[in-house]
Amino acid sequence: MPGFMFSPEGQPIMRIKFLSVFAAVALLAACETAPDSSASAGGSGAVTGAQSSTASAAPVGPAPGTAEDFVVNVGDRVFFAFDKSDLTNESRTTLERQAFWMRKYPSLTMSIEGHADERGTREYNLALGERRATAVRDYLVSLGIDTSRLTTISYGKERPAVLGSNEEAWAQNRRGVTVVN
Amino acid sequence: MNTRAVPLPLVTPRPLLAPVSRRAFGRLTLGGGAALGLVGPALAELRIDITSGRVDPLPLAVVDFRGDGIEATRIGREVGGIIRANLERSGLFAPIDHAAFIQSDLQFDAIPRFDDWRKINAQALVHGRIIMLAGGQFRVEYRLWDVFAEQYMTGTALTAIQESMRRAAHIISDMIYKRITGEEGYFDTRIVYISERGPQNRREKRLAIMDQDGASHMFLTDGRTLVLTPRFSPTLQEITYLAYYAKKPRVYIFNLESAQQEVLGDFPGMTFAPRFSPDGNRVIMSLARDGITDLYTMDLRTHRVARLTDSSSIDTSPSYSPDGSQVAFNSDRGGAQQLYVMNADGSGVTRISFGNGRYATPVWSPRGDLIAFTKMTGGRFHIGVMRTDGSGERLLSEGYLVEAPSWAPNGRVLVYFKQDRTDSSGRGGTTRLHTIDLTGYNDRELVTPEDASDPAWSPLIR
Numbered sequence: 157m158p159g160f161m162f163s164p165e166g167q168p169i170m171r172i173k174f175l176s177v178f179a180a181v182a183l184l185a186a187c188e189t190a191p192d193s194s195a196s197a198g199g200s201g202a203v204t205g206a207q208s209s210t211a212s213a214a215p216v217g218p219a220p221g222t223a224e225d226f227v228v229n230v231g232d233r234v235f236f237a238f239d240k241s242d243l244t245n246e247s248r249t250t251l252e253r254q255a256f257w258m259r260k261y262p263s264l265t266m267s268i269e270g271h272a273d274e275r276g277t278r279e280y281n282l283a284l285g286e287r288r289a290t291a292v293r294d295y296l297v298s299l300g301i302d303t304s305r306l307t308t309i310s311y312g313k314e315r316p317a318v319l320g321s322n323e324e325a326w327a328q329n330r331r332g333v334t335v336v337n
Numbered sequence: 338m339n340t341r342a343v344p345l346p347l348v349t350p351r352p353l354l355a356p357v358s359r360r361a362f363g364r365l366t367l368g369g370g371a372a373l374g375l376v377g378p379a380l381a382e383l384r385i386d387i388t389s390g391r392v393d394p395l396p397l398a399v400v401d402f403r404g405d406g407i408e409a410t411r412i413g414r415e416v417g418g419i420i421r422a423n424l425e426r427s428g429l430f431a432p433i434d435h436a437a438f439i440q441s442d443l444q445f446d447a448i449p450r451f452d453d454w455r456k457i458n459a460q461a462l463v464h465g466r467i468i469m470l471a472g473g474q475f476r477v478e479y480r481l482w483d484v485f486a487e488q489y490m491t492g493t494a495l496t497a498i499q500e501s502m503r504r505a506a507h508i509i510s511d512m513i514y515k516r517i518t519g520e521e522g523y524f525d526t527r528i529v530y531i532s533e534r535g536p537q538n539r540r541e542k543r544l545a546i547m548d549q550d551g552a553s554h555m556f557l558t559d560g561r562t563l564v565l566t567p568r569f570s571p572t573l574q575e576i577t578y579l580a581y582y583a584k585k586p587r588v589y590i591f592n593l594e595s596a597q598q599e600v601l602g603d604f605p606g607m608t609f610a611p612r613f614s615p616d617g618n619r620v621i622m623s624l625a626r627d628g629i630t631d632l633y634t635m636d637l638r639t640h641r642v643a644r645l646t647d648s649s650s651i652d653t654s655p656s657y658s659p660d661g662s663q664v665a666f667n668s669d670r671g672g673a674q675q676l677y678v679m680n681a682d683g684s685g686v687t688r689i690s691f692g693n694g695r696y697a698t699p700v701w702s703p704r705g706d707l708i709a710f711t712k713m714t715g716g717r718f719h720i721g722v723m724r725t726d727g728s729g730e731r732l733l734s735e736g737y738l739v740e741a742p743s744w745a746p747n748g749r750v751l752v753y754f755k756q757d758r759t760d761s762s763g764r765g766g767t768t769r770l771h772t773i774d775l776t777g778y779n780d781r782e783l784v785t786p787e788d789a790s791d792p793a794w795s796p797l798i799r
Contacts, residue, residue, distance in 0.1 A: 239673070241628070267584075274756075277697040277711050277740055278565060278791065279610040280667065280674055282579075282586070283623065283630035283651040286607055290628035309584060310607060310625065314563060316538050321737065321758035321765070 221261045223336040230257045233317075234292060236330040239276070241287040243295055247332075251292065254334055255299035268292045269333040270310045271317070273326035278312060285310030292332035383461055383483040383490065385429050385518045392776075394431035395517070397424065397461035398454060398484075400443060401435070402477065404467035412475060412502055413467040419506035420463065420513070422550060423524045426772075427514065427750070428779030433459055445478065454484045461490070463513060474498050477505050481513055491516040503552055504798070511797075523745035524549060527795045528752060529567045529576050530770060532556060533788040536763050544578060544591065549745070549794070551784050557591060566741075567591075569795045570613045577601070577611040577620055588622050602635050602642065610653045615661045621645070623653040632666060632683075645683035654698045657681070658705060658725075665689075665699035665708055665725075676710060678725065689727030698741055701725070703796070704748035707775075711740045711753075720753050722775065733777040743794045750774045752783065754790040 218224035226232055231254070234247035243251070258264065270289030272281035289308035297303050317333075318325040385395055399421045402413030424430035439453035445466040454462050465479030480492035491512060497505040504525060511522025532545040544557040544564050557576075558564055567578035576591040580598075588601040588608040602608065606626030613620055619634045632645040632652050646652040650670035657664055665678050676690035676699045690696040694714025701708055705725070712719040712732065718739045721732040738756040745751070752772050759766035770783040770792050783792075 274738065275713070275716075277654065277667075277674075277713075279623070279653045280651060280669075280697055282565075282607070282609050283625050283653050286625035286630065287628040287651065294628075309586065314540065314542075314565070318761075319537055319759055319763040320761035322761065325761065 221264070226254075226257060226334075226336050230254055232335065233331045233333045235327060236288055236332070238273070238326070238330065239284065241284065241291045243291055248295065251295050252299060255296050255301050258296070258301050258305070265305045265307070265337045266296075267335045267337055268296075268306060268308045269315075269335060270308065271315060271329055271331050271333065272313045273329040274313045274316065274321065275326065276313065281312035282310050285312045288330075288332045292334065296334075383486065383517060392429060394425075394429055395460050396431045396433055396458050397463065398433045398438060398457070398459035399424070400438070400462070400464040402465040402467050402479065403445060404469070406469065409467040409469050409475070412477075412499070413465070415502060416465070416467070416477060416506040416509070419503060419550070420510045423507065423510040424513065426550070426781055428774055428776075428781075429514075429518065433457055445480070449482055449484075451482075451484050451487045454482075459484050461513075461517065465492075465509075470496065472498075475502075477509070479509050481516060503548065507548070507550075520749060521747040521797070523747045523750060523794075523797070525798050526746060527553075527569075527573065527798070528770075528783070528792050529569060529795070530754075530785070530792040531565060531567065531790045532785065533768055533790055534560075537759055537766050538763075544576070545785075545789075546576075546593075547785070554786060557593075557596075566610060566791050568612045568793045571615060571617040571796060573795050573798060575613075577613060579609045579611065588620065590620075602640065604633075608633075610655065612655060612657065615657050615659055621655045621657065621664065623655070625651075632664070643682075645679070645681075646686070647683075656699050656701045656708075658701045659703050660705070663701075665701055667697045667699060674713075676708070676727070689725070690723070690730075691727065692730055700742055700744060702744050702748040703746050706748070709742040709744060709751055711742065720751065720773070722751075731777070733773050733775070734771070734780060739771075741791050743792050745772075745794050746796045752792040752794050754792060756790070 218228050231250045234243065234250050268289045270285030272284045276284065286308065289310055293306045293308050296306060316329040317331065318328040385392055399417050401417035404410045404413040421432040425432050437457045439456060440450045443449055443464055445464065449462055462482040462484050463479060465477060468476045470476055474496055476494055476496050478494040481490040483490050493512060495505050495508060507525040510524040514522035526549045527546055528549055529546045532543045533540055535541045541560040542564050543560045544567055545554065546557060547554040563581040565579040567576045569576060574593055576593065578589055578591065579586060580589045586607045586609060588611040589598050590601055591598050601620060604624050606624050608622050608624050611620050611622040618638065619636050621632060621634045623630050624633050629649055630651040630653055631647060632655050634643045634645060648670050650668050652666055652668045655664050655666040662681055663678055664681055665676060667674050668677050671688065674695040674697050675688055676696045677686055677688050679686040694712050696710050696712050698711045699708045707722045708725055709720065709722050712721050717735050717737065719732045720734040720739050720742050721730055723730040736755050737758050739753055742751045742753045750772055752770055754768055755771050756768040757765050768788040768790050770785060770789045771780055772783055773780045
């Protein structure tokens with residue numbers, strides 16, 4: 157289990173203790189939406205030792221119950237139609253996997269980020285992102301996740317996951333991302 | 338109000354104009370003894386009607402102000418240059434190149450040789466002088482002449498500390514603009530905006546402030562925290578904006594004199610889209626909670642919060658009418674983003690936009706006659722204006738992404754930002770400030786050190 161320390165604001169910050177090479181790659185991919193994870197990925201000397209001994213073994217997946225495990229094995233994001241916050245069947249399936257995983261690790265808390273593509277005005281998109289994050293949160297709560305484990309934050313169009321002014325990029329940027337704290 | 342200490346570079350407030358002594362010239366007397374009228378519709382008076390659509394820029398000559406000594410000469414040259422640049426950028430004036438000037442010996446107290454100025458087609462002539470005073474101050478005097486009518490139009494004297502040289506030049510520019518157009522000027526103003534750099538997915542955004550001509554530029558935050566959508570208070574002493582300190586998006590107030598920042602209130606959700614009321618006593622903003630965004634006000638003295646809208650929709654981007662009695666905002670309560678107007682207490686909500694597409698960011702003109710907005714239709718963004726009842730829609734500018742119009746205090750010019758497309762490798766996405774006048778013909782980039790967005794034009798400083 158990851159250890160916790162508390163920031164001055166009282167927000168638990170997860171320390172990542174074990175990182176395989178594979179997980180480190182997955183973590184890099186997740187950095188755009190989880191800057192705190194990368195900031196705390198340095199670890200102590202003891203952690204580094206554990207990391208290299210793991211890495212020298214045969215390739216394995218991320219340690220269960222870690223943010224990387226969640227990103228790689230569960231799926232951290234769902235996507236929305238233009239100017240919409242309705243969950244698709246595919247999104248519901250993803251969130252059901254997320255809820256299953258969260259029940260396995262009941263001490264973990266999550267931050268749900270809502271994002272919009274660039275084709276809206278800034279302030280409206282902030283509200284739209286909040287609406288999307290809320291849609292994700294409410295579905296997870298309906299699946300039995302305690303609402304106190306979930307916070308929401310909207311980034312509007314400020315943090316696209318994919319660069320580009322094209323349909324494919326927009327589709328991937330209209331998203332709700334569940335980030336393990 | 339909670340106070341949150343945020344480490345920031347200290348901001349030194351810019352020195353304002355030292356006690357300004359303005360001595361209107363009263364009436365000048367020409368050789369023949371005829372008093373030159375300062376007011377009233379003189380025959381064939383030099384005048385630009387800026388309400389009539391496209392106008393040809395008025396050719397005028399602005400002579401570098403004269404001064405005795407190196408320092409006075411330098412200041413005089415700078416003041417002349419600032420005035421020329423202001424008038425040229427307005428699109429209403431075409432300053433004539435110095436090289437064309439025929440009369441080179443024009444003394445401040447003399448009557449110009451109008452023939453010499455008519456020959457180069459200067460409709461108006463501005464000249465002046467700088468007199469250095471003790472204590473780092475100087476006096477600047479100027480005169481504006483109607484060349485073809487051979488009439489003195491206006492002039493004044495200002496005393497300023499040297500650090501306020503640019504402001505003195507802006508104040509004189511405003512006087513010239515007002516005397517010839519009949520409209521208030523907008524040159525003695527500032528613009529607060531968001532300076533941007535870095536890739537779009539890790540964009541660094543900083544609060545920045547500058548004069549309306551881009552001079553006296555200063556960064557107010559350091560870029561570690563995402564900041565958005567700044568707006569001036571009516572006194573220009575404070576800026577309200579959205580910041581993500583501690584990963585909590587909240588409305589903050591930045592005091593320009595103390596460089597202190599305070600979070601505004603303690604709301605159970607994201608507060609954003611803040612604007613001061615015209616009297617400066619309240620901030621109106623959106624609160625997003627549980628998927629619903631409504632409009633609230635907070636009284637800055639009593640901290641009393643009032644809820645203005647109560648719908649299950651997104652109500653945001655509010656804008657007060659100049660008298661504070663009404664609020665325009667955008668809402669998707671009808672299914673898609675449209676513009677609405679309501680009374681300042683939240684009653685009487687009326688939809689005003691009915692065209693094709695989505696409408697956003699309504700901004701009430703300081704004159705009260707128009708509402709500027711962002712419109713999204715056909716995969717393009719537009720900046721437009723309409724009357725406050727929604728009639729008379731006119732689109733002024735369009736692009737892949739243009740957004741966030743903000744009025745100059747005279748209600749004749751808008752500043753907005755324009756963002757280019759980004760390709761899949763992250764190239765492009767250039768984001769710049771532009772100004773455009775109500776005719777839609779005079780679109781200029783307002784040059785900033787980095788990319789720039791979310792501009793807000795200040796009221797006149799004085």
